Amino acid sequence: MTQLPSSLLALHVEGHGPSPSPAETMIVATCVVLLISTTLLLIRALRGPTVFDRILAVNAIGTKAVLLVACLAFMDLEHGTPAFFIDTSIVYALINFIATIAILKYIQYRRLS
Amino acid sequence: MGILQILGSALLVVGWVFALTGSLGVLRMPDFYSRLHPAGMTDSLAQGFIVLGLCLFALQDLIPVTPAPGELPDPGPDLLTTVGTFDLVLKLILLVALIYLTSPTSTHAIAKAARLDRFTHIAVEGDAEGSRIAHIVVEGDHHAPLVDRASEVFHVDDDNPKKDQA
Numbered sequence: 001m002t003q004l005p006s007s008l009l010a011l012h013v014e015g016h017g018p019s020p021s022p023a024e025t026m027i028v029a030t031c032v033v034l035l036i037s038t039t040l041l042l043i044r045a046l047r048g049p050t051v052f053d054r055i056l057a058v059n060a061i062g063t064k065a066v067l068l069v070a071c072l073a074f075m076d077l078e079h080g081t082p083a084f085f086i087d088t089s090i091v092y093a094l095i096n097f098i099a100t101i102a103i104l105k106y107i108q109y110r111r112l113s
Numbered sequence: 114m115g116i117l118q119i120l121g122s123a124l125l126v127v128g129w130v131f132a133l134t135g136s137l138g139v140l141r142m143p144d145f146y147s148r149l150h151p152a153g154m155t156d157s158l159a160q161g162f163i164v165l166g167l168c169l170f171a172l173q174d175l176i177p178v179t180p181a182p183g184e185l186p187d188p189g190p191d192l193l194t195t196v197g198t199f200d201l202v203l204k205l206i207l208l209v210a211l212i213y214l215t216s217p218t219s220t221h222a223i224a225k226a227a228r229l230d231r232f233t234h235i236a237v238e239g240d241a242e243g244s245r246i247a248h249i250v251v252e253g254d255h256h257a258p259l260v261d262r263a264s265e266v267f268h269v270d271d272d273n274p275k276k277d278q279a
Contacts, residue, residue, distance in 0.1 A: 041140070063216060096219075
Protein backbone atom coordinates (compact mmCIF):
# COMPACT_ATOMS: atom_id res chain seq x y z
CA MET A 1 0.00 0.00 0.00
CA THR A 2 1.43 3.36 -0.95
CA GLN A 3 1.76 6.12 1.59
CA LEU A 4 -1.39 8.08 0.83
CA PRO A 5 -2.33 10.63 3.50
CA SER A 6 -5.96 10.25 2.55
CA SER A 7 -8.52 10.04 5.29
CA LEU A 8 -10.76 7.92 3.06
CA LEU A 9 -8.01 5.36 2.70
CA ALA A 10 -7.51 5.30 6.44
CA LEU A 11 -11.23 4.70 6.91
CA HIS A 12 -11.14 1.85 4.43
CA VAL A 13 -8.10 0.19 5.98
CA GLU A 14 -9.46 0.49 9.48
CA GLY A 15 -12.88 -0.74 8.44
CA HIS A 16 -12.09 -4.25 9.63
CA GLY A 17 -10.31 -3.09 12.76
CA PRO A 18 -11.58 -2.75 16.29
CA SER A 19 -14.96 -1.25 17.07
CA PRO A 20 -15.20 2.56 16.86
CA SER A 21 -14.23 4.65 19.86
CA PRO A 22 -16.96 6.34 21.95
CA ALA A 23 -16.03 9.69 20.41
CA GLU A 24 -16.62 8.37 16.90
CA THR A 25 -19.91 6.85 18.03
CA MET A 26 -21.04 10.24 19.29
CA ILE A 27 -20.18 11.87 15.95
CA VAL A 28 -22.06 9.19 13.99
CA ALA A 29 -25.05 9.53 16.30
CA THR A 30 -25.03 13.29 15.71
CA CYS A 31 -25.09 12.66 11.97
CA VAL A 32 -28.06 10.32 12.39
CA VAL A 33 -29.95 12.87 14.50
CA LEU A 34 -29.31 15.55 11.90
CA LEU A 35 -30.61 13.24 9.18
CA ILE A 36 -33.77 12.48 11.16
CA SER A 37 -34.39 16.17 11.71
CA THR A 38 -33.77 16.83 8.01
CA THR A 39 -36.42 14.22 7.21
CA LEU A 40 -38.96 15.97 9.44
CA LEU A 41 -38.17 19.31 7.80
CA LEU A 42 -38.43 17.71 4.36
CA ILE A 43 -41.97 16.53 5.16
CA ARG A 44 -42.88 20.15 5.97
CA ALA A 45 -41.18 21.37 2.80
CA LEU A 46 -43.15 18.92 0.67
CA ARG A 47 -46.44 19.43 2.49
CA GLY A 48 -46.23 23.10 3.46
CA PRO A 49 -49.39 24.87 2.33
CA THR A 50 -47.74 28.16 1.43
CA VAL A 51 -44.56 28.98 -0.38
CA PHE A 52 -43.12 30.61 2.73
CA ASP A 53 -43.39 27.36 4.68
CA ARG A 54 -41.35 25.67 2.00
CA ILE A 55 -38.70 28.37 2.02
CA LEU A 56 -38.50 28.22 5.80
CA ALA A 57 -38.07 24.45 5.77
CA VAL A 58 -35.50 24.52 2.96
CA ASN A 59 -33.52 27.17 4.83
CA ALA A 60 -33.49 25.01 7.95
CA ILE A 61 -32.50 21.96 5.89
CA GLY A 62 -29.55 23.96 4.56
CA THR A 63 -28.39 24.74 8.08
CA LYS A 64 -28.68 21.07 8.99
CA ALA A 65 -26.59 20.17 5.93
CA VAL A 66 -23.88 22.60 7.05
CA LEU A 67 -23.81 20.88 10.44
CA LEU A 68 -23.73 17.47 8.77
CA VAL A 69 -20.67 18.38 6.70
CA ALA A 70 -18.97 19.75 9.82
CA CYS A 71 -19.71 16.48 11.63
CA LEU A 72 -18.40 14.38 8.73
CA ALA A 73 -15.06 16.15 9.16
CA PHE A 74 -14.68 14.68 12.63
CA MET A 75 -15.47 11.05 11.78
CA ASP A 76 -11.77 10.28 11.29
CA LEU A 77 -10.04 12.92 13.36
CA GLU A 78 -6.93 10.87 14.12
CA HIS A 79 -5.97 10.36 10.48
CA GLY A 80 -7.69 12.93 8.35
CA THR A 81 -7.41 16.67 7.94
CA PRO A 82 -10.89 17.94 8.84
CA ALA A 83 -10.16 21.56 7.92
CA PHE A 84 -11.11 20.92 4.28
CA PHE A 85 -14.59 19.82 5.29
CA ILE A 86 -15.03 22.92 7.45
CA ASP A 87 -14.15 25.06 4.42
CA THR A 88 -16.89 23.26 2.51
CA SER A 89 -19.45 23.87 5.23
CA ILE A 90 -18.56 27.59 5.49
CA VAL A 91 -19.12 27.97 1.75
CA TYR A 92 -22.37 26.02 2.05
CA ALA A 93 -23.58 28.36 4.80
CA LEU A 94 -22.95 31.36 2.54
CA ILE A 95 -24.69 29.75 -0.43
CA ASN A 96 -27.65 28.81 1.77
CA PHE A 97 -28.15 32.40 2.90
CA ILE A 98 -27.82 33.86 -0.57
CA ALA A 99 -30.18 31.26 -2.02
CA THR A 100 -32.86 32.05 0.57
CA ILE A 101 -32.66 35.78 -0.10
CA ALA A 102 -32.65 35.21 -3.85
CA ILE A 103 -35.73 32.97 -3.76
CA LEU A 104 -37.59 35.45 -1.56
CA LYS A 105 -36.69 38.29 -3.88
CA TYR A 106 -37.77 36.28 -6.88
CA ILE A 107 -41.18 35.31 -5.54
CA GLN A 108 -41.85 38.89 -4.47
CA TYR A 109 -40.74 40.77 -7.54
CA ARG A 110 -40.82 37.97 -10.13
CA ARG A 111 -37.37 39.04 -11.18
CA LEU A 112 -33.87 38.87 -9.80
CA SER A 113 -32.36 42.03 -11.20
CA MET B 114 -12.24 9.37 25.81
CA GLY B 115 -10.77 12.46 27.34
CA ILE B 116 -12.38 15.06 29.55
CA LEU B 117 -12.90 17.51 26.67
CA GLN B 118 -14.53 14.82 24.56
CA ILE B 119 -16.96 14.03 27.38
CA LEU B 120 -17.84 17.71 27.70
CA GLY B 121 -18.19 17.94 23.93
CA SER B 122 -20.50 14.93 23.91
CA ALA B 123 -22.72 16.65 26.48
CA LEU B 124 -22.92 19.71 24.23
CA LEU B 125 -23.70 17.48 21.25
CA VAL B 126 -26.58 15.88 23.16
CA VAL B 127 -28.00 19.32 23.98
CA GLY B 128 -27.67 20.12 20.29
CA TRP B 129 -29.57 16.92 19.40
CA VAL B 130 -32.45 17.96 21.63
CA PHE B 131 -32.70 21.37 20.04
CA ALA B 132 -32.41 20.01 16.50
CA LEU B 133 -35.09 17.37 17.02
CA THR B 134 -37.54 19.59 18.91
CA GLY B 135 -37.08 22.37 16.38
CA SER B 136 -37.77 20.12 13.42
CA LEU B 137 -40.76 18.60 15.19
CA GLY B 138 -42.01 22.12 15.91
CA VAL B 139 -41.69 23.12 12.27
CA LEU B 140 -43.63 20.01 11.34
CA ARG B 141 -46.37 20.22 13.95
CA MET B 142 -47.03 23.93 14.58
CA PRO B 143 -50.43 25.11 13.36
CA ASP B 144 -49.68 28.12 11.18
CA PHE B 145 -46.85 29.85 9.43
CA TYR B 146 -45.97 32.46 12.03
CA SER B 147 -45.83 29.78 14.71
CA ARG B 148 -43.49 27.74 12.55
CA LEU B 149 -41.10 30.67 12.28
CA HIS B 150 -40.26 30.36 15.94
CA PRO B 151 -38.89 26.78 16.11
CA ALA B 152 -37.10 27.21 12.80
CA GLY B 153 -35.36 30.39 13.86
CA MET B 154 -34.49 29.19 17.36
CA THR B 155 -33.02 25.86 16.35
CA ASP B 156 -31.05 27.26 13.45
CA SER B 157 -29.19 29.37 15.96
CA LEU B 158 -29.12 27.21 19.08
CA ALA B 159 -28.62 23.70 17.74
CA GLN B 160 -25.81 24.69 15.42
CA GLY B 161 -24.15 26.66 18.22
CA PHE B 162 -24.16 23.71 20.60
CA ILE B 163 -23.14 21.13 18.00
CA VAL B 164 -20.26 23.17 16.57
CA LEU B 165 -19.08 24.03 20.08
CA GLY B 166 -19.05 20.32 20.89
CA LEU B 167 -17.02 19.66 17.75
CA CYS B 168 -14.58 22.40 18.87
CA LEU B 169 -14.02 20.54 22.14
CA PHE B 170 -13.51 17.29 20.21
CA ALA B 171 -10.79 18.97 18.19
CA LEU B 172 -9.11 20.53 21.22
CA GLN B 173 -8.77 17.09 22.81
CA ASP B 174 -5.70 16.52 20.61
CA LEU B 175 -3.80 19.19 22.51
CA ILE B 176 -4.10 17.48 25.89
CA PRO B 177 -1.26 15.05 26.62
CA VAL B 178 -2.43 11.52 27.32
CA THR B 179 -1.88 10.45 30.91
CA PRO B 180 0.81 7.73 30.70
CA ALA B 181 0.17 4.29 32.04
CA PRO B 182 2.50 3.24 34.86
CA GLY B 183 5.84 2.14 33.46
CA GLU B 184 5.50 4.14 30.23
CA LEU B 185 7.30 7.28 29.19
CA PRO B 186 5.21 10.44 29.68
CA ASP B 187 3.50 11.81 26.59
CA PRO B 188 5.61 14.65 25.17
CA GLY B 189 2.45 16.53 24.20
CA PRO B 190 1.40 17.75 20.79
CA ASP B 191 4.01 18.75 18.25
CA LEU B 192 3.89 22.06 16.43
CA LEU B 193 2.03 20.73 13.39
CA THR B 194 -0.78 19.24 15.49
CA THR B 195 -1.09 22.46 17.49
CA VAL B 196 -1.31 24.66 14.42
CA GLY B 197 -3.73 22.29 12.71
CA THR B 198 -6.01 22.17 15.73
CA PHE B 199 -6.10 25.93 16.14
CA ASP B 200 -6.78 26.30 12.41
CA LEU B 201 -9.69 23.89 12.80
CA VAL B 202 -11.09 25.65 15.87
CA LEU B 203 -10.75 29.05 14.19
CA LYS B 204 -12.70 27.83 11.17
CA LEU B 205 -15.40 26.33 13.39
CA ILE B 206 -15.74 29.64 15.26
CA LEU B 207 -15.97 31.42 11.91
CA LEU B 208 -18.73 29.00 10.91
CA VAL B 209 -20.67 29.72 14.12
CA ALA B 210 -20.29 33.47 13.63
CA LEU B 211 -21.42 33.19 10.03
CA ILE B 212 -24.57 31.21 10.83
CA TYR B 213 -25.34 33.49 13.79
CA LEU B 214 -25.32 36.39 11.34
CA THR B 215 -27.13 34.80 8.42
CA SER B 216 -29.75 32.62 10.13
CA PRO B 217 -31.70 35.37 11.93
CA THR B 218 -31.36 37.56 8.86
CA SER B 219 -32.95 35.00 6.60
CA THR B 220 -35.65 34.22 9.15
CA HIS B 221 -36.45 37.91 9.35
CA ALA B 222 -36.49 38.17 5.58
CA ILE B 223 -38.93 35.26 5.31
CA ALA B 224 -41.18 36.76 8.00
CA LYS B 225 -41.16 40.15 6.35
CA ALA B 226 -41.90 38.66 2.95
CA ALA B 227 -44.85 36.82 4.51
CA ARG B 228 -46.15 40.04 6.08
CA LEU B 229 -45.84 41.83 2.76
CA ASP B 230 -47.87 39.05 1.17
CA ARG B 231 -51.05 41.01 1.99
CA PHE B 232 -49.87 43.36 -0.76
CA THR B 233 -48.32 40.89 -3.16
CA HIS B 234 -50.76 37.93 -2.85
CA ILE B 235 -48.41 35.44 -4.34
CA ALA B 236 -50.20 33.09 -6.69
CA VAL B 237 -50.39 29.41 -5.87
CA GLU B 238 -50.88 26.81 -8.53
CA GLY B 239 -54.30 25.15 -8.31
CA ASP B 240 -55.55 27.61 -5.70
CA ALA B 241 -57.48 30.61 -6.96
CA GLU B 242 -57.17 32.39 -3.63
CA GLY B 243 -53.41 32.39 -3.76
CA SER B 244 -51.16 32.22 -0.77
CA ARG B 245 -53.20 32.22 2.42
CA ILE B 246 -50.57 33.89 4.58
CA ALA B 247 -52.39 37.20 4.25
CA HIS B 248 -55.49 35.78 5.96
CA ILE B 249 -53.72 34.80 9.17
CA VAL B 250 -54.85 37.13 11.92
CA VAL B 251 -51.89 38.58 13.79
CA GLU B 252 -52.52 39.47 17.42
CA GLY B 253 -52.18 43.19 18.00
CA ASP B 254 -52.28 43.99 14.34
CA HIS B 255 -54.24 47.06 13.35
CA HIS B 256 -57.52 46.24 11.73
CA ALA B 257 -57.68 49.01 9.22
CA PRO B 258 -58.23 47.74 5.72
CA LEU B 259 -54.91 47.01 4.17
CA VAL B 260 -54.65 49.06 1.04
CA ASP B 261 -51.71 49.03 -1.26
CA ARG B 262 -50.68 52.63 -1.04
CA ALA B 263 -49.47 53.96 -4.34
CA SER B 264 -45.87 53.18 -3.66
CA GLU B 265 -43.41 52.09 -6.22
CA VAL B 266 -42.06 49.27 -4.14
CA PHE B 267 -43.76 46.47 -5.99
CA HIS B 268 -44.23 47.96 -9.40
CA VAL B 269 -40.83 49.27 -10.24
CA ASP B 270 -40.20 49.30 -13.93
CA ASP B 271 -36.48 49.37 -14.31
CA ASP B 272 -36.60 49.75 -18.04
CA ASN B 273 -38.70 52.95 -17.94
CA PRO B 274 -37.81 54.62 -14.66
CA LYS B 275 -40.02 57.51 -13.64
CA LYS B 276 -38.31 60.81 -13.20
CA ASP B 277 -38.19 62.19 -9.67
CA GLN B 278 -40.94 64.65 -8.85
CA ALA B 279 -38.46 67.35 -7.95
